[in-house]
Amino acid sequence: MFKKIMLGILLLLVLAAVGFVLFVTFNYERTFDAPYPSIKASTDSALIARGKYLAYGPAHCSHCHISLTQFARVERGEEVPLSGGFPFKLPIGTIVTPNITPDNETGIGKLSDGEIARALRYGVRHDGRAIIDFMPFYDISDYDLTAIISFLRTQTPINAFQPINHDWNFMGKAVMALVMKPMGDGEVPPSPAPDSTAAFGKYLVDNVANCRGCHTNRDMMTGAYIGPDMAGPTKFEVFDLATGSIIEGKHIVAPNLTPDPETGRITDWTKQDFLARFRRGTLIPGTPMPWGPFGRMSDMELIAIWKYLQTLTPVKSEAPIGIQEGNP
Ligand code: HEC
Ligand code: HEC
Incomplete structure (x- = not known):
């Protein structure tokens, strides 16, 4: 009798483990809906200059959307093309930053203003997957978000492929399947002068x-x-x-x-x-x-x-x- 109960429990545990692995395997690429902010890139030169200032200064897009070999130049305050490639090795796997120059094949050339704005305001990628909380710009003002996207559009396109399917380990997949979700609530408080x-x-x-x-x-x-x-x-x-x-x-x-x-x-x-x-x-x-x-x-x-x-x-x-x- 005792042996039978133990076997039963063991069987249940094995089934639960198999179920968990299957659940994670089928769900780590889950996608989310979030609205596209009504942000439109502008050709206004003051806005573009503000966007460039933010990207290479306080908002430091340049700190991550570059390759490791360019890192020392960024640390010297230089303006390096934002063609991505920085590998973040985390306990849940390796994430490589994408190319955010306006190249049509390998960069953000084909992404709409709304898709880029949504990535920054809600943490939802153009393909609907949740972005790990690396870019907490969720409450950046409409003005600054417009400035950044306006600047991104003016960069020289660079053809540099970076993998957008991250190298998650099982723990990473479990986090993506169970924990990760969009971040911003879209309610941006009025920004101070x-x-x-x-x-x-x-x-x-x-x-x-x-x-x-x-x-x-x-x-x-x-x-x-x-x-x-x-x-x-x-x-x-x-x-x-x-x-x-x-x-x-x-x-x-x-x-x-x-x-x-x-x-x-x-x-x-x-x-x-x-x-x-x-x-x-x-x-x-x-x-x-x-x-x-x-x-x-x-x-x-x-x-x-x-x-x-x-x-x-x-x-x-x-x-x-x-x-x-x-x-x-
Ligand atoms: C990517 C992570 C990161 C961000 C973003 C960041 N910090 Fe830091 N900060 C660190 C780490 C790590 C250290 C310790 C190492 C060092 O001093 O360089 C540090 C050190 C510091 C120090 C102490 C320096 C010293 O000499 O002891 C100050 C002051 C500071 N940060 C202020 C800020 C302010 C203000 C901001 C935003 C404008 C900021 N940090 C953003 C990671 C960060
Ligand atoms: C601390 C590092 C870091 C900083 C700073 C950062 N990014 Fe990112 N960014 C990432 C990572 C990592 C990804 C990949 C996320 C993913 O695919 O899950 C990413 C993805 C993106 C994407 C692609 C979204 C998509 O739909 O595929 C865009 C656009 C982007 N970042 C723009 C910016 C801009 C603009 C700035 C500055 C305002 C910035 N990032 C600052 C790390 C960073």
């Missing part, structure tokens, strides 16, 4: 420069936020810029930017210290922090960010400085 106030700083930190996405602790499997805003410590890979690969067995941590007297990284930095730090650029080779693009930000924007960081609730959260032992 661009000036040196904390309100504009918050807009940049949360919606444009992704400071919040990196400096808030996250579950690296699902991307879910698991700690208070801007309190770190988020673990990242370190890049070997000479060979263009990820250094095994090392990681680096995004620090706590809340004004906690003991553990806040910038609690005793003055406005001038903060500006000076951004003008210096990368100090730790291989850091994921986009120092190159951010070094192109204006004093006004950096002061706005500094002011906003002062308004955060202090959170005690230790983050080690420099390159650390162990994978992220």
Whole structure:
């Protein structure tokens, strides 16, 4: 009798496991519906200039939509063509960034303005699949989104194929089948006027420069936020810029930017210290922090960010400085 029950349980477990594998295999490519924002690229030169400024500066598209071999140039603040190819090796598999120059065959030439706008506002790809939360521009203003897409259309097309079917491992497929879903709710709060106030700083930190996405602790499997805003410590890979690969067995941590007297990284930095730090650029080779693009930000924007960081609730959260032992 006991043996029969055990066999029954075993059979059920095997069936459940097989069912799970089948479910994941058939569902990881599931697609979602999200509306196409009514954003239209413009040929207005001021808008195009704003879009280029965002792409190579605060919104740092150039930090990811390039190949690893171009990474050092971006970190020096140079304008590198956005032809993609950066391989993000995550615990759930490898994702390669696509070519976002307007090439018809391998880039975004064939995507409509609505499709590009939807990818950035909802995290839904042109083919309907959910985009892992790498580009939290969901609440960027219509004006800035229009500027970015207007600029993307003016780039020189580059023929560079990048795989858009990512190399997910089984865990990645399970995450795609069960967890991943579109992000933005489409309700974009009115954006504050661009000036040196904390309100504009918050807009940049949360919606444009992704400071919040990196400096808030996250579950690296699902991307879910698991700690208070801007309190770190988020673990990242370190890049070997000479060979263009990820250094095994090392990681680096995004620090706590809340004004906690003991553990806040910038609690005793003055406005001038903060500006000076951004003008210096990368100090730790291989850091994921986009120092190159951010070094192109204006004093006004950096002061706005500094002011906003002062308004955060202090959170005690230790983050080690420099390159650390162990994978992220
Ligand atoms: C932190 C890295 C990162 C940054 C910054 C980033 N991207 Fe991406 N982007 C990605 C990755 C990764 C993908 C691939 C997502 C996928 O296929 O699931 C992607 C995909 C895209 C796509 C393709 C969507 C589709 O429908 O196939 C577009 C367009 C795009 N990004 C535009 C931008 C623009 C414009 C910016 C700057 C405003 C930007 N990205 C900033 C990482 C980034
Ligand atoms: C892609 C992830 C990422 C993004 C985006 C990001 N950071 Fe960081 N940041 C890091 C990491 C990792 C470090 C630690 C390594 C270093 O100092 O380069 C860091 C370090 C810092 C430091 C401390 C520098 C020092 O010398 O100790 C400050 C200040 C900072 N970030 C501010 C910001 C602000 C402000 C933004 C948005 C404008 C931002 N970060 C966006 C990952 C990120």
